[in-house]
Amino acid sequence: MLSEIKWKGFLLPLIFGIGLWLVTPLRPVAISIMAWHLFAIFVATIIACITKPLPMMAVTLIGIVVATLTGVFTMDEVATGFGNSTAWMVAMCMFMAAGFIKSGLGKRIAYLFVSLFGKRTLSLAYALSFVDAVLAIGIPSNNARVNGIMYPIIDNLSREMGSDPKQGTQRKLGSFLVFNEYEVNNITSGLFLTGLAGNMVAIGLAKMQGITVTWMQWFMAACVPGILSLLIIPWVLYKVYPPEVKQTPDAHRWATTRLAALGKMTASEKIMSITFILAIVLWLIGTKIGIDATEVSFIAVVILLITGVLTTNDLLNEHFAWNILVWLSIIMMMSKKLMTLGFFPWFSKTLGHLLNGMNWISVLIILFLAYFYLHYMFPSVSTQISALYAGFLSIAIGAGVPHVLAALLLAFAGSINLSTTPYSAGPAALLSSTGYVTSAEWWRLSAIIGVIFNVIWLGGGLLWTKLLGFW
Amino acid sequence: MLSEIKWKGFLLPLIFGIGLWLVTPLRPVAISIMAWHLFAIFVATIIACITKPLPMMAVTLIGIVVATLTGVFTMDEVATGFGNSTAWMVAMCMFMAAGFIKSGLGKRIAYLFVSLFGKRTLSLAYALSFVDAVLAIGIPSNNARVNGIMYPIIDNLSREMGSDPKQGTQRKLGSFLVFNEYEVNNITSGLFLTGLAGNMVAIGLAKMQGITVTWMQWFMAACVPGILSLLIIPWVLYKVYPPEVKQTPDAHRWATTRLAALGKMTASEKIMSITFILAIVLWLIGTKIGIDATEVSFIAVVILLITGVLTTNDLLNEHFAWNILVWLSIIMMMSKKLMTLGFFPWFSKTLGHLLNGMNWISVLIILFLAYFYLHYMFPSVSTQISALYAGFLSIAIGAGVPHVLAALLLAFAGSINLSTTPYSAGPAALLSSTGYVTSAEWWRLSAIIGVIFNVIWLGGGLLWTKLLGFW
Numbered sequence: 001m002l003s004e005i006k007w008k009g010f011l012l013p014l015i016f017g018i019g020l021w022l023v024t025p026l027r028p029v030a031i032s033i034m035a036w037h038l039f040a041i042f043v044a045t046i047i048a049c050i051t052k053p054l055p056m057m058a059v060t061l062i063g064i065v066v067a068t069l070t071g072v073f074t075m076d077e078v079a080t081g082f083g084n085s086t087a088w089m090v091a092m093c094m095f096m097a098a099g100f101i102k103s104g105l106g107k108r109i110a111y112l113f114v115s116l117f118g119k120r121t122l123s124l125a126y127a128l129s130f131v132d133a134v135l136a137i138g139i140p141s142n143n144a145r146v147n148g149i150m151y152p153i154i155d156n157l158s159r160e161m162g163s164d165p166k167q168g169t170q171r172k173l174g175s176f177l178v179f180n181e182y183e184v185n186n187i188t189s190g191l192f193l194t195g196l197a198g199n200m201v202a203i204g205l206a207k208m209q210g211i212t213v214t215w216m217q218w219f220m221a222a223c224v225p226g227i228l229s230l231l232i233i234p235w236v237l238y239k240v241y242p243p244e245v246k247q248t249p250d251a252h253r254w255a256t257t258r259l260a261a262l263g264k265m266t267a268s269e270k271i272m273s274i275t276f277i278l279a280i281v282l283w284l285i286g287t288k289i290g291i292d293a294t295e296v297s298f299i300a301v302v303i304l305l306i307t308g309v310l311t312t313n314d315l316l317n318e319h320f321a322w323n324i325l326v327w328l329s330i331i332m333m334m335s336k337k338l339m340t341l342g343f344f345p346w347f348s349k350t351l352g353h354l355l356n357g358m359n360w361i362s363v364l365i366i367l368f369l370a371y372f373y374l375h376y377m378f379p380s381v382s383t384q385i386s387a388l389y390a391g392f393l394s395i396a397i398g399a400g401v402p403h404v405l406a407a408l409l410l411a412f413a414g415s416i417n418l419s420t421t422p423y424s425a426g427p428a429a430l431l432s433s434t435g436y437v438t439s440a441e442w443w444r445l446s447a448i449i450g451v452i453f454n455v456i457w458l459g460g461g462l463l464w465t466k467l468l469g470f471w
Numbered sequence: 472m473l474s475e476i477k478w479k480g481f482l483l484p485l486i487f488g489i490g491l492w493l494v495t496p497l498r499p500v501a502i503s504i505m506a507w508h509l510f511a512i513f514v515a516t517i518i519a520c521i522t523k524p525l526p527m528m529a530v531t532l533i534g535i536v537v538a539t540l541t542g543v544f545t546m547d548e549v550a551t552g553f554g555n556s557t558a559w560m561v562a563m564c565m566f567m568a569a570g571f572i573k574s575g576l577g578k579r580i581a582y583l584f585v586s587l588f589g590k591r592t593l594s595l596a597y598a599l600s601f602v603d604a605v606l607a608i609g610i611p612s613n614n615a616r617v618n619g620i621m622y623p624i625i626d627n628l629s630r631e632m633g634s635d636p637k638q639g640t641q642r643k644l645g646s647f648l649v650f651n652e653y654e655v656n657n658i659t660s661g662l663f664l665t666g667l668a669g670n671m672v673a674i675g676l677a678k679m680q681g682i683t684v685t686w687m688q689w690f691m692a693a694c695v696p697g698i699l700s701l702l703i704i705p706w707v708l709y710k711v712y713p714p715e716v717k718q719t720p721d722a723h724r725w726a727t728t729r730l731a732a733l734g735k736m737t738a739s740e741k742i743m744s745i746t747f748i749l750a751i752v753l754w755l756i757g758t759k760i761g762i763d764a765t766e767v768s769f770i771a772v773v774i775l776l777i778t779g780v781l782t783t784n785d786l787l788n789e790h791f792a793w794n795i796l797v798w799l800s801i802i803m804m805m806s807k808k809l810m811t812l813g814f815f816p817w818f819s820k821t822l823g824h825l826l827n828g829m830n831w832i833s834v835l836i837i838l839f840l841a842y843f844y845l846h847y848m849f850p851s852v853s854t855q856i857s858a859l860y861a862g863f864l865s866i867a868i869g870a871g872v873p874h875v876l877a878a879l880l881l882a883f884a885g886s887i888n889l890s891t892t893p894y895s896a897g898p899a900a901l902l903s904s905t906g907y908v909t910s911a912e913w914w915r916l917s918a919i920i921g922v923i924f925n926v927i928w929l930g931g932g933l934l935w936t937k938l939l940g941f942w
Contacts, residue, residue, distance in 0.1 A: 054776060054777070054782075054783065055782075055783040057783045057786070057787075058773075058776040058777075058782075058783045061769070061772065061776060062777060064769075065766075065769050065770055065773040068766055069762075069766075069770070075556065075763050075765050075766040075769075076556060078766075078769070079555060079556035079559050079765060080554040081554060082553060082554040082555075082559060083550050083551040083553040083554025083555070084550060084553075084554070085546065085550035088550050088553060291546075292546050294550060295536075295539055295546040298532070298535075298536050298539070298549070301532065302533050302536040305525060305529040305533065306525070306529075311525075311526075312525065312528045312529045312794065313790075315528070316528075316790040316793055316794060317790075319784075319787040319788075322787055322793050323787060
């Protein structure tokens with residue numbers, strides 16, 4: 001069993017980790033030794049998540065134990081770090097998804113979708129994208145949209161169409177639909193101020209600097225790049241990451257026959273539907289009645305447990321959920337600590353000095369791109385926003401960028417940069433763990449889509465906001 | 472699937488929960504409405520853990536969701552509550568135990584033990600008790616002793632002797648050995664000041680009231696009740712909860728043949744042994760070099776992952792571990808919150824008023840028994856100690872109990888009261904989840920042993936400390 005380990009995968013993380021550690025004396029003066037050490041461990045851990053000598057859960061556990069042994073973390077901090085609201089919401093949403101499958105409701109919805117839009121795979125992708133966009137108006141949790149709603153439907157749909165990672169047939173249909181959903185969700189997160197909780201945090205931070213942005217201003221600025229992306233991305237993915245099954249001429253007849261064969265809804269299906277609708281409603285109105293998105297996911301799971309749609313064994317069998325819980329929590333605690341140790345604040349200050357004296361368009365472009373690509377370092381929206389947004393915004397303002405334009409474009413960058421890594425946020429964590437998209441494919445496709453996003457949102461965004469008179 | 476739920480099991484928790492909730496207006500004046508509501512939810516949850524309409528993970532999840540919906544907990548508090556150091560240590564120890572089994576080392580140690588002490592089941596139990604007592608001198612984590620060391624050995628030994636909960640043969644040998652280990656560990660926790668971290672917390676609290684207790688004073692007072700218990704409890708359990716296999720005359724020959732057949736140690740076994748010894752050493756000296764018990768368990772698991780003795784899949788397959796992680800965290804967060812809301816402090820104050828004017832021996836006896844049986848409300852040593860120890864001690868001192876005697880006896884009560892519930896602390900959580908001992912047996916046997924413990928430690932303890940001249 002010792003031979004199962006891909007020892008070579010340890011090489012790069014070790015080189016980077018030890019290398020960065022050794023140059024500690026040469027670090028920037030503003031950075032404490034501890035912050036630099038954590039930076040070295042963090043970089044090594046992230047690289048190991050790419051080279052994968054062991055699965056992500058194992059490499060992140062190694063990373064955090066090294067960080068604890070070297071005194072960067074106390075064990076109490078580590079334990080507390082596992083009490084991460086996002087990670088638990090991801091887990092709960094996966095349990096809900098299991099309820100979709102087990103009750104049979106997922107099958108039914110899948111058949112329904114195929115009977116309506118299933119003639120061509122691309123039209124199916126557009127239909128699913130449309131659903132996510134509509135949901136994004138009122139569900140500011142990207143986790144809730146992807147993990148709680150869209151993924152269970154897509155997963156069922158794919159399996160029903162004979163595309164299943166467990167049988168090696170994921171590329172037939174599922175890989176394309178899953179990765180498309182991932183990128184589409186990043187677009188819908190940027191399309192509306194209410195599409196992502198982080199958007200509101202960013203706009204809140206902007207307000208502290210005296211810049212007010214309304215829901216409508218956001219939407220006006222975002223609608224052209226957003227809708228363009230929604231049209232372009234599924235088509236691009238269809239070309240660069242094509243599903244094997246493209247035409248399904250018999251799909252309509254097949255799906256309606258299946259629907260008929262399913263007959264009436266069972267009790268489990270009905271309970272699952274009601275729970276699902278309740279969850280959507282609560283996600284929509286939750287903030288108004290004081291129920292947050294994580295709480296909604298807990299409520300849904302508890303209803304499924306009480307009614308027996310799910311058993312605790314079903315929960316325990318959802319290995320993906322427990323897996324994500326561990327590695328996502330660890331990456332998040334490391335990133336958060338890098339912020340509290342002053343690493344990221346130092347970074348935005350240093351960047352400000354470097355950009356001193358440039359014209360504002362260049363500064364905005366550099367800041368946008370830096371903000372976008374720095375997300376490779378961040379496993380969550382909120383951590384990056386709290387670490388960098390205010391600093392970046394003040395640099396932009398200082399360089400003369402029109403205020404609302406600066407606030408909006410940087411906020412946009414903070415939504416679409418979720419398109420980078422398999423740990424970029426909850427949805428990425430879940431979708432990248434399902435087996436539909438391999439690790440290698442994820443990194444490659446993300447890189448391509450990232451460039452397109454930057455052209456559309458930064459380039460197109462600047463042109464469009466010029467037409468709108470933002471500058 | 473809806474019919475799988477034992478609906479009747481919801482009856483009692485609902486009656487108690489709703490009943491207590493309804494009498495909120497009649498609650499003691501010093502208790503806030505919120506504290507009383509939590510008390511109602513907590514009692515209902517604990518009762519549901521006994522009547523078990525659903526497994527403990529499900530009922531505790533229901534409990535915490537109710538507590539969140541009624542505004543007793545915020546969702547952030549709940550998420551943070553899952554970052555519980557004890558619960559994660561229990562999980563890591565279970566992973567380590569899986570390494571014992573998978574590597575084959577457990578088998579080897581089991582054969583060794585049987586070949587040395589295996590003629591009679593009772594002698595095996597005494598031998599195992601002796602090992603735990605020796606470890607307790609230097610390992611103040613009862614979790615580490617039971618979950619990390621003793622349980623893996625006992626589990627392997629039982630299975631090797633043909634006693635396995637998965638096959639319904641647990642009563643042959645395993646049930647007896649597992650429950651014996653549980654009770655013996657409670658004794659060894661009380662035997663030495665260093666046998667339980669909580670002991671040191673208690674003595675620390677006593678010091679704040681000006682009462683100094685040394686390691687030797689503790690041991691002198693504890694040795695007679697402790698050693699008596701170590702002799703009596705295995706024998707009592709052997710009578711009231713007898714193993715089906717009592718004599719194993721051929722065991723020695725069988726075990727040595729098996730040992731010979733195993734041949735040389737494999738690489739995995741060697742790594743497992745080294746990791747195990749390292750863990751014991753770190754548990755022994757950890758406090759001196761700043762590595763706490765939970766950290767040791769993480770280190771051990773990471774070594775097993777790096778060397779491939781365990782894979783992440785092995786970890787994910789340990790359903791018990793994930794299960795415990797959830798329900799233990801929830802019960803602990805509820806109990807802790809009851810303390811911060813002032814429920815337990817109110818209780819000890821009220822008790823003080825009631826005992827006013829009684830002679831000190833009666834007061835000490837009442838306090839001891841109250842402290843012991845109140846542990847039915849507490850899922851951890853530290854929560855009860857921080858909630859009640861100082862208050863109880865001051866009541867005792869106020870009633871005229873000799874200082875050191877009061878400090879010691881209450882501290883003893885705080886170790887042996889771990890013998891009450893399947894959620895009394897980490898070891899109970901693990902052992903009660905293994906399938907060796909049913910829920911019903913657990914509650915029944917605990918009740919019996921509890922009475923014996925009180926006779927030995929309170930009655931015998933008072934007599935013995937009189938002889939020693941403590942009063």
